[in-house]
Amino acid sequence: MIDITFSKDVAAARDAGQPIVALESTIITHGMPWPQNLEVAQQVERTVREGGAVPATIAVLDGSLHVGLDDDQLTKLAQAKNVAKLSRADIAVCMAQGGTGATTVAATMIAAHLAGISVFATGGIGGVHQGAEDSFDISADLQELAQTPVTVVAAGAKAILDLPKTFEVLETLGVPVITVGQDEIPAFWSRSSGLSAPLRLDTAAEIAKAQLMRTALGLSGGQLVTNPIPEANEIPRDVILPIIETAMAEATAQGIAGKSVTPFLLQRIFELTEGRSLASNIALVLNNARLATEIAKEMTKLA
The missing domain is CATH 3.40.1790.10 (Indigoidine synthase domain)
Incomplete structure (x- = not known):
């Protein structure tokens, strides 16, 4: 199995059997300009938390599959340039080359399933x-x-x-x-x-x-x-x-x-x-x- 880097919140939720909601990252890198992209990403995560679950924004950072991003990672991704847009066809190549990429619906589903997460917004x-x-x-x-x-x-x-x-x-x-x-x-x-x-x-x-x-x-x-x-x-x-x-x-x-x-x-x-x-x-x-x-x-x- 591939190594997955979980954020502290997501790791704790997995250990405790708490509900987790997967979130894609292309809305951050390809959907909106800075700083609105960061504000919306934070707002979506806050909505999940206020509803009683833990948000898990998914992305590939420097070749590592991250399930859940901390504040610094979210901010850095929101400001990053030339981020790859990853789907099933190219996520493996991006990771193998140590690249950084944002996940589409397909790639987010793949990562969520690997992480044992069943629901994705x-x-x-x-x-x-x-x-x-x-x-x-x-x-x-x-x-x-x-x-x-x-x-x-x-x-x-x-x-x-x-x-x-x-x-x-x-x-x-x-x-x-x-x-x-x-x-x-x-x-x-x-x-x-x-x-x-x-x-x-x-x-x-x-x-x-x-x-x-x-x-x-x-x-x-x-x-x-x-x-x-x-x-x-x-x-x-x-x-x-x-x-x-x-x-x-x-x-x-x-x-x-x-x-x-x-x-x-x-x-x-x-x-x-x-x-x-x-x-x-x-x-x-x-x-x-x-x-x-x-x-x-x-x-x-x-x-």
């Missing part, structure tokens, strides 16, 4: 990109959900993606897509996607039991919990869709492709919404952290 998962029938651009997050037994709490898939194809792939892969409190899958910034929820569960206890039942049945993979953004913070679908379409048209006109597409789109949507998209993003991440904390507590009770 994020903003939105990756998925099938627009035009994937030509580019074959599909996030590794979908395959990870099919093989790694971690419950991922998100506000759906990122709304810039091809949502119908994303959820069709998840169905094909046998990944449970569970929506909380409504019968329609949310679409990140919006509570509505126009897509019916395959499964609906309304409590953290039900969600925890569902993951434990998958394990008991010998089924591989985790489950995706789609948690709608609070109504007060959403950007309604009819408002955000034309903005997304405008940003996509600009990306095509400028020849932006590959890994450059997502950051370009998110920045243009931020500009076109006059910052509203970022405020909504922060609100939904905090909302997901709250629910993930409740699920982790229920799993601890049932274990």
Whole structure:
């Protein structure tokens, strides 16, 4: 087994059998500018603690897999330049070369499972990109959900993606897509996607039991919990869709492709919404952290 460096808080929680919630680090290094990225990361960790669990922000630092970061490490990561964005394909190479990298949804799931953590809170998962029938651009997050037994709490898939194809792939892969409190899958910034929820569960206890039942049945993979953004913070679908379409048209006109597409789109949507998209993003991440904390507590009770 790989050596994992646990923070003091996470190590103590593991020894005591306390609930732990995994958190990704790309939101720190690739999602927001300094110092807002640090402030939001601290706010998410504080939300988990106030809910009664221990946060475990995950990253690779100088080749070592860290599960839980102390204040100094979090601050240093938030200010670091040229940090690698790690998924399943490249996390091993980064570690072998002694590099520093932030974990995406897929890499965070891998690390969380290695650390014995069953619940992970994020903003939105990756998925099938627009035009994937030509580019074959599909996030590794979908395959990870099919093989790694971690419950991922998100506000759906990122709304810039091809949502119908994303959820069709998840169905094909046998990944449970569970929506909380409504019968329609949310679409990140919006509570509505126009897509019916395959499964609906309304409590953290039900969600925890569902993951434990998958394990008991010998089924591989985790489950995706789609948690709608609070109504007060959403950007309604009819408002955000034309903005997304405008940003996509600009990306095509400028020849932006590959890994450059997502950051370009998110920045243009931020500009076109006059910052509203970022405020909504922060609100939904905090909302997901709250629910993930409740699920982790229920799993601890049932274990």
